[in-house]
Amino acid sequence: MLQSFFFDSAASQSHSPALWVDQRLYSYGEIETRARRVSAGLAAVARTSDARRCLLFAHRSVAAYVGVLGILDAGMAYVPLSPKMPATRIAAIIEQSGAPLMLIDRRCAASLDEVLSLLDERPQIFLLDEDADDPHLPSVAATLSSLPAAPYVQHQGTVHDVAYVLFTSGSTGAPKGVPITHANADAYVTGQLQLAEKVRDARYVQFCELSFDPSVHDMFVCWANGGCLYVPHTVDPVYNADFIKRHEITHWNSVPSVAGFMQQMRKLTPGAFPSVRMSLFGGEPLPRSLALAWMRAAPNSRVLHMYGPTEATVACTCFEVTAGFLDDPQHTVMPLGWALPGVELMIVDAGLEPVAAQQTGELLIGGPQLAGGYLSPDEAGNSRFVAKTYPGRRGQRWYRSCDAARATTQHGIVFQGRLDTQVKIRGNRVELEEVEHVVQACSHAALCAVIPWPLDEVGRATGLVAFVANARVEIALVLRACRQRLPVYAVPQRIVAIDAFPLNVNGKIDRMALAGQCARGEVAA
Amino acid sequence: MKADLRRVLAETACLDVPVETLSDTDNLYAAGLSSLGTVRLMLAVEDVLGIEIPGELITFDLFQCIDSLTSGLAPLVREESVAGRQYAAARR
Numbered sequence: 001m002l003q004s005f006f007f008d009s010a011a012s013q014s015h016s017p018a019l020w021v022d023q024r025l026y027s028y029g030e031i032e033t034r035a036r037r038v039s040a041g042l043a044a045v046a047r048t049s050d051a052r053r054c055l056l057f058a059h060r061s062v063a064a065y066v067g068v069l070g071i072l073d074a075g076m077a078y079v080p081l082s083p084k085m086p087a088t089r090i091a092a093i094i095e096q097s098g099a100p101l102m103l104i105d106r107r108c109a110a111s112l113d114e115v116l117s118l119l120d121e122r123p124q125i126f127l128l129d130e131d132a133d134d135p136h137l138p139s140v141a142a143t144l145s146s147l148p149a150a151p152y153v154q155h156q157g158t159v160h161d162v163a164y165v166l167f168t169s170g171s172t173g174a175p176k177g178v179p180i181t182h183a184n185a186d187a188y189v190t191g192q193l194q195l196a197e198k199v200r201d202a203r204y205v206q207f208c209e210l211s212f213d214p215s216v217h218d219m220f221v222c223w224a225n226g227g228c229l230y231v232p233h234t235v236d237p238v239y240n241a242d243f244i245k246r247h248e249i250t251h252w253n254s255v256p257s258v259a260g261f262m263q264q265m266r267k268l269t270p271g272a273f274p275s276v277r278m279s280l281f282g283g284e285p286l287p288r289s290l291a292l293a294w295m296r297a298a299p300n301s302r303v304l305h306m307y308g309p310t311e312a313t314v315a316c317t318c319f320e321v322t323a324g325f326l327d328d329p330q331h332t333v334m335p336l337g338w339a340l341p342g343v344e345l346m347i348v349d350a351g352l353e354p355v356a357a358q359q360t361g362e363l364l365i366g367g368p369q370l371a372g373g374y375l376s377p378d379e380a381g382n383s384r385f386v387a388k389t390y391p392g393r394r395g396q397r398w399y400r401s402c403d404a405a406r407a408t409t410q411h412g413i414v415f416q417g418r419l420d421t422q423v424k425i426r427g428n429r430v431e432l433e434e435v436e437h438v439v440q441a442c443s444h445a446a447l448c449a450v451i452p453w454p455l456d457e458v459g460r461a462t463g464l465v466a467f468v469a470n471a472r473v474e475i476a477l478v479l480r481a482c483r484q485r486l487p488v489y490a491v492p493q494r495i496v497a498i499d500a501f502p503l504n505v506n507g508k509i510d511r512m513a514l515a516g517q518c519a520r521g522e523v524a525a
Numbered sequence: 526m527k528a529d530l531r532r533v534l535a536e537t538a539c540l541d542v543p544v545e546t547l548s549d550t551d552n553l554y555a556a557g558l559s560s561l562g563t564v565r566l567m568l569a570v571e572d573v574l575g576i577e578i579p580g581e582l583i584t585f586d587l588f589q590c591i592d593s594l595t596s597g598l599a600p601l602v603r604e605e606s607v608a609g610r611q612y613a614a615a616r617r
Contacts, residue, residue: 237560239585261560265567266580462561488559493539 002163002185002216003072005224007032013226020203020247021062021231028223031066034129038070038103041147043155045124046074046101053099053165055123056210057081057090057112060231063105063128064210068219071103075155077162077179080210083108088485089175091118093167096177096375103128109144159183165375166213166310169422169431169490177375178310185216187368188313191341192221195318196302199277202227204251205244207235207258212428213314214253214282222251241267248275252298255283255427260290260456268297275300282306282315283427285415286334287458291321305334307415310429311384311399313369316343317413325411333458336405338412343367344395345413347405352388360416363405366395423452423461425489435464435482435490442481445470447501449509450492453518465523466492467514473497496523526595526602529573534591537565549591563588570594576601 006028010018014029042054054071056078058064071078079097081090094102094115102123104112109127116122126147159182167175204222206229208214222229227250232243241262244252252273259281262268276298281291286305295303308316319337339345344366347355355361364386373382384400404416421432432450440448445468452461468478475495482491502513517523527549534553535544541557558566566588571577578601587597 234554235560236554236563236585238563238583238588242585258560261564264564265583267583269580 001072001157001159001182002189002220003069005189005220006035006069007073009223009226016226017228018223019062019065019229019231021060021065021229022233024062025228026062031062031069034062034066035069035073036152037129037149038066038147039073039155040150040152041126042070042074042076042101043153044148044150045126046076050100051098052076052161053079053097053101055079055081055094055097055099055102057083057102057108057115058105058128058210059083059107060206060210061105061107061130063130065219065229067103067105067128068210072163073155075157075161076101077164079165079177080215081108082209082211082487083111084209085211085487086484087111087114088118089487090115093175093177094119094123095121096167096175097165098375099123102126103147104144106130112144157182159186164216166211168310169429169434176379176381178371179375180213180216180310180313180371184313184369184371185220187342188216188315188340189220189224191343191369192217193224194341196278198225199227199250202250202277203247203275204229205240205249205253206231207240207254213310214255214280217280217314218253227251237261237265238267241265241272244273244276249273250275250277251280252276252278252301253280253282256281256286256290257284257426257460257462259294260287263290263293268293270296271299273298273301277301279303280306281334282308284424284460285458286321287456287460288326288329288332288334289457291334292326295321295323295326305337307336307413308340308365308369309399309401311371312343312365312367312401313371316340316365316367316369317345319412333415335408335411336413336415339367343369344393346390346393346395346398347407347413352386354390358406358408360404360406362419363401363403363413364398365401366393366398370397370399423464425452425461425463428487428489430464430490432464435466435486435492438482438485439466439468439478439492439495442485443468443470443473443478443495445473447509449501449511449514451511451514451518453515453523463493464490465514465518466495467498467501468495469498469501471497471499494523526574526598527591530570530591530594533566533569533573537569538562539565547591549595551590553588553590558588570598574598574602 010028010032017025018028018031019026054076056067068078102125105128127144162179163182163185165177165179167177204227206218230247279301303321305319306315317336319335346364347361349361373385386398402419405413435450436448447469450464450466453465478495502510504510531544539562
């Protein structure tokens with residue numbers, strides 16, 4: 001079970017530090033006690049007829065990590081809600097999740113009313129225990145109660161139970177829930193333990209929101225190795241460069257953009273991070289220039305480029321970046337590399353038949369990390385999970401990644417672009433159709449198109465520009481509506497009103513022509 | 526320099542609130558200054574003031590508010606002010 005990676009370490013090293021957050025260090029024993037209390041309280045309030053899922057609406061505080069462990073220990077799946085999401089999105093996730101329970105921390109309780117006002121059916125809500133002596137915590141409404149104190153009962157679950165549900169961008173405007181079972185997550189963590197040797201007194205950084213699945217790696221690979229999880233309180237690159245030095249971080253894991261911002265803020269100086277032993281980058285392409293700068297800044301670190309969709313649990317391929325590989329200036333972007341332990345990969349054509357050696361096709365992912373499908377059986381995306389057998393392969397179910405890829409003998413799989421309109425903004429998945437859906441609805445424009453722009457030197461989008469065919473559109477209003485309904489990274493940086501859209505030969509909006517307008521500076525980004 | 530900083534903030538930093546509503550001591554991160562915004566702000570400030578901020582001066586505290594930027598950058602601007610402004614003007 002996923003939580004066993006924590007509780008097994010807690011049993012053998014109760015006094016070791018497990019978590020550093022909000023200026024305080026917590027031992028494995030302390031976290032264990034608090035997590036068991038949450039688990040007991042949840043068991044006392046849960047009704048047997050309800051779905052075994054619990055929403056977790058919390059900042060990355062001690063309460064949040066205790067919440068994750070307590071929910072799992074009670075035999076429920078955790079459904080993380082990021083406080084950075086707009087209220088409408090949080091409400092949409094709550095509704096879709098079907099979770100009857102919610103744990104909330106004091107800081108998120110302030111925005112609870114707005115979220116609840118958007119819901120027809122409310123979950124039962126309980127306040128997470130926090131350090132009562134913290135003077136910075138806001139007071140909360142008296143109507144919010146804590147979980148009841150109850151005797152602890154060990155829950156007996158199975159590996160087929162769902163451990164967590166994460167929501168990703170969906171093309172129709174509604175986020176898609178991805179349930180990941182204990183078997184999926186255990187397979188991933190076990191593979192990671194084979195991939196890298198244990199470091200004594202390891203200090204792992206926990207950088208991303210709990211609603212983004214690299215956090216699963218951070219928490220459970222760290223705790224399985226008996227390490228201590230360090231939680232920076234902001235994503236600011238300057239703060240985090242200092243954070244690595246001050247806390248002598250040994251394990252770094254982020255999207256490349258975060259390291260890219262550090263580089264731009266002149267923090268990747270040679271030898272800046274001697275403590276770092278392992279650096280993981282994933283979620284978007286890792287450019288050569290950045291890999292070079294990071295290896296100079298962290299000269300004692302292995303650098304791994306990881307790839308994989310949420311549907312296949314955190315990551316399914318890995319490429320170890322070497323100085324030799326970086327010597328070749330033609331290697332502008334790091335490859336995806338090879339399958340992680342247990343993962344099976346296939347590259348196929350549109351008819352799902354294997355392509356010839358070295359040819360480009362769609363990457364199929366199989367193996368024990370693969371989710372069973374989306375939470376909603378009606379989700380159109382379920383057609384991306386296909387049942388098929390291939391000679392010489394054990395996999396019987398596969399996930400169509402929509403990523404074009406090519407297998408090379410020297411560097412494993414190489415990414416060749418997307419087969420749909422999904423883009424990544426700083427590692428976050430954005431379906432352009434979802435953004436267009438929102439822009440169109442609030443601009444009352446007949447036509448609308450969202451273009452990834454500007455692009456960086458290796459072609460990664462760093463923002464979005466929305467074009468609307470409505471000369472009288474109130475741009476400020478559209479932007480405000482977007483901020484209310486979309487995650488911050490999916491909000492267009494600019495809304496551009498145009499009289500007529502350029503069309504291609506098929507009569508569709510010519511996205512290339514719009515991107516060209518951006519590139520020629522006709523649209524200030 | 527504060528007027529220059531405010532103008533640059535308004536043009537580049539993509540804050541959640543209009544710069545006019547911020548006092549010199551209001552926290553810029555709380556006003557929505559993002560990682561991308563910080564990078565854009567730093568590069569634009571260097572351009573407008575005609576300075577290059579040395580790495581060791583680039584701290585989390587520097588970008589806290591308009592006052593911290595002013596006091597942090599003042600030594601650089603004083604040394605290079607005349608040449609810097611002419612250079613910046615020539616580039617515009």
